[in-house]
Amino acid sequence: MRRTASPLSLILLGLGTFLLVLAPMLAWYVTPRAAVNPIDIDTTAVYRGTGSVFDTDEIKTVPDRRITVTQRVRGDVAASERSGNAVWDVVTTVDTDTSLPAADPYDALDFTPHRWVMDRRTTRPVHCCGESPYIEGEAYLKFPFDVAKRSYQWWDNTGRTTVTLRYEGTERVQGYPGYRFTARVAPRKVGTRLVPGSIVGTPGRPQVLAEEWYSNHGLKLVVDQRTGRVIYAQTGPRRTLRAPGGAKDAAVLLDSRKIAFTAATQRDAVRQAKRDSGKLRAVGVTLPVAAAGAGSVLAVVGGVLVVRGRKRPENPPTVEMPRPSLTM
Numbered sequence: 001m002r003r004t005a006s007p008l009s010l011i012l013l014g015l016g017t018f019l020l021v022l023a024p025m026l027a028w029y030v031t032p033r034a035a036v037n038p039i040d041i042d043t044t045a046v047y048r049g050t051g052s053v054f055d056t057d058e059i060k061t062v063p064d065r066r067i068t069v070t071q072r073v074r075g076d077v078a079a080s081e082r083s084g085n086a087v088w089d090v091v092t093t094v095d096t097d098t099s100l101p102a103a104d105p106y107d108a109l110d111f112t113p114h115r116w117v118m119d120r121r122t123t124r125p126v127h128c129c130g131e132s133p134y135i136e137g138e139a140y141l142k143f144p145f146d147v148a149k150r151s152y153q154w155w156d157n158t159g160r161t162t163v164t165l166r167y168e169g170t171e172r173v174q175g176y177p178g179y180r181f182t183a184r185v186a187p188r189k190v191g192t193r194l195v196p197g198s199i200v201g202t203p204g205r206p207q208v209l210a211e212e213w214y215s216n217h218g219l220k221l222v223v224d225q226r227t228g229r230v231i232y233a234q235t236g237p238r239r240t241l242r243a244p245g246g247a248k249d250a251a252v253l254l255d256s257r258k259i260a261f262t263a264a265t266q267r268d269a270v271r272q273a274k275r276d277s278g279k280l281r282a283v284g285v286t287l288p289v290a291a292a293g294a295g296s297v298l299a300v301v302g303g304v305l306v307v308r309g310r311k312r313p314e315n316p317p318t319v320e321m322p323r324p325s326l327t328m
Helices: 007-034 077-083 263-308
Strands: 002-004 042-055 059-077 086-095 110-118 152-156 161-173 175-197 208-223 232-235 238-243 251-261 310-312
Touching: 007 175, 007 310, 042 232, 042 238, 042 263, 059 110, 059 251, 059 263, 152 175, 152 208, 161 208, 175 232, 175 238, 208 251, 232 263
Parallel strands: none
Antiparallel strands: 002 310, 042 059, 042 251, 059 086, 086 110, 152 161, 161 175, 175 208, 208 232, 208 238, 232 251, 238 251
16 A cells, blocks of 8 residues: 655645744844843932932922932933944932022032943843943843842942842732842942032131042832842941041932832833843743643644545555447
């Protein structure tokens, strides 16, 4: 008997093979190219808390003031496309209720513009394209994709150095799970500032180049594991002035135990994390698993049908016709 494959069996086998090839391509080729940091980002994060601030009108530190930190991040698309990296311009302002709303960000208690350039896939800093300051570490503003349960070197822009953020477990933000990281920052000199001598305990000098010191009572970040997006951030900055060469703080510029994402910022961060994480999960997990499962079934069914085929006789039987008799 001769066996021939039906068109349906060939179609099933071909489709199954295609899906089996597609599954690893989605997981190992498409997903890494989908997990990239955007170049057209335009987001605003708002932190709020209370603490002590230096009042320039009263020339003294006043307690129990509401503090608002606003961080605006915008991508420089043209610079990003030229360099192949993600170029983000960041402006951070610190305000009290007396300086809000501000028509000009320079009216804020503190105004810090800077530029962060990073590799779009690894989130590692890249030193080009007008980067300022010279940023180091593994993460800043966001973590790399596929966050691991380990410590990370986080860039602290106020301290102009990296700090070690330690993994402390999981935590939910607005009902959404994330990895929690914490750190403390010991006092360190971050610059100088020209101020009246009386502010730092040297009234005999009209002006002195005081030392500016910074520390942090505690950093806390909750991060989406798949995308590396920060869905909750909390900081406890302390900024002080010391007399030149002094060993003790002479004036407090800013001191707060807790300044954290507002509820609105948390909701927006969680919404974006859910959306982006869902896309990456679909491309990297859901679709490959579905393609592999369906491909296996179709390939097996198609293969069985091909093997079995349709039974046809190789040589059709001959039928002998009776010969006419020549006798009468």
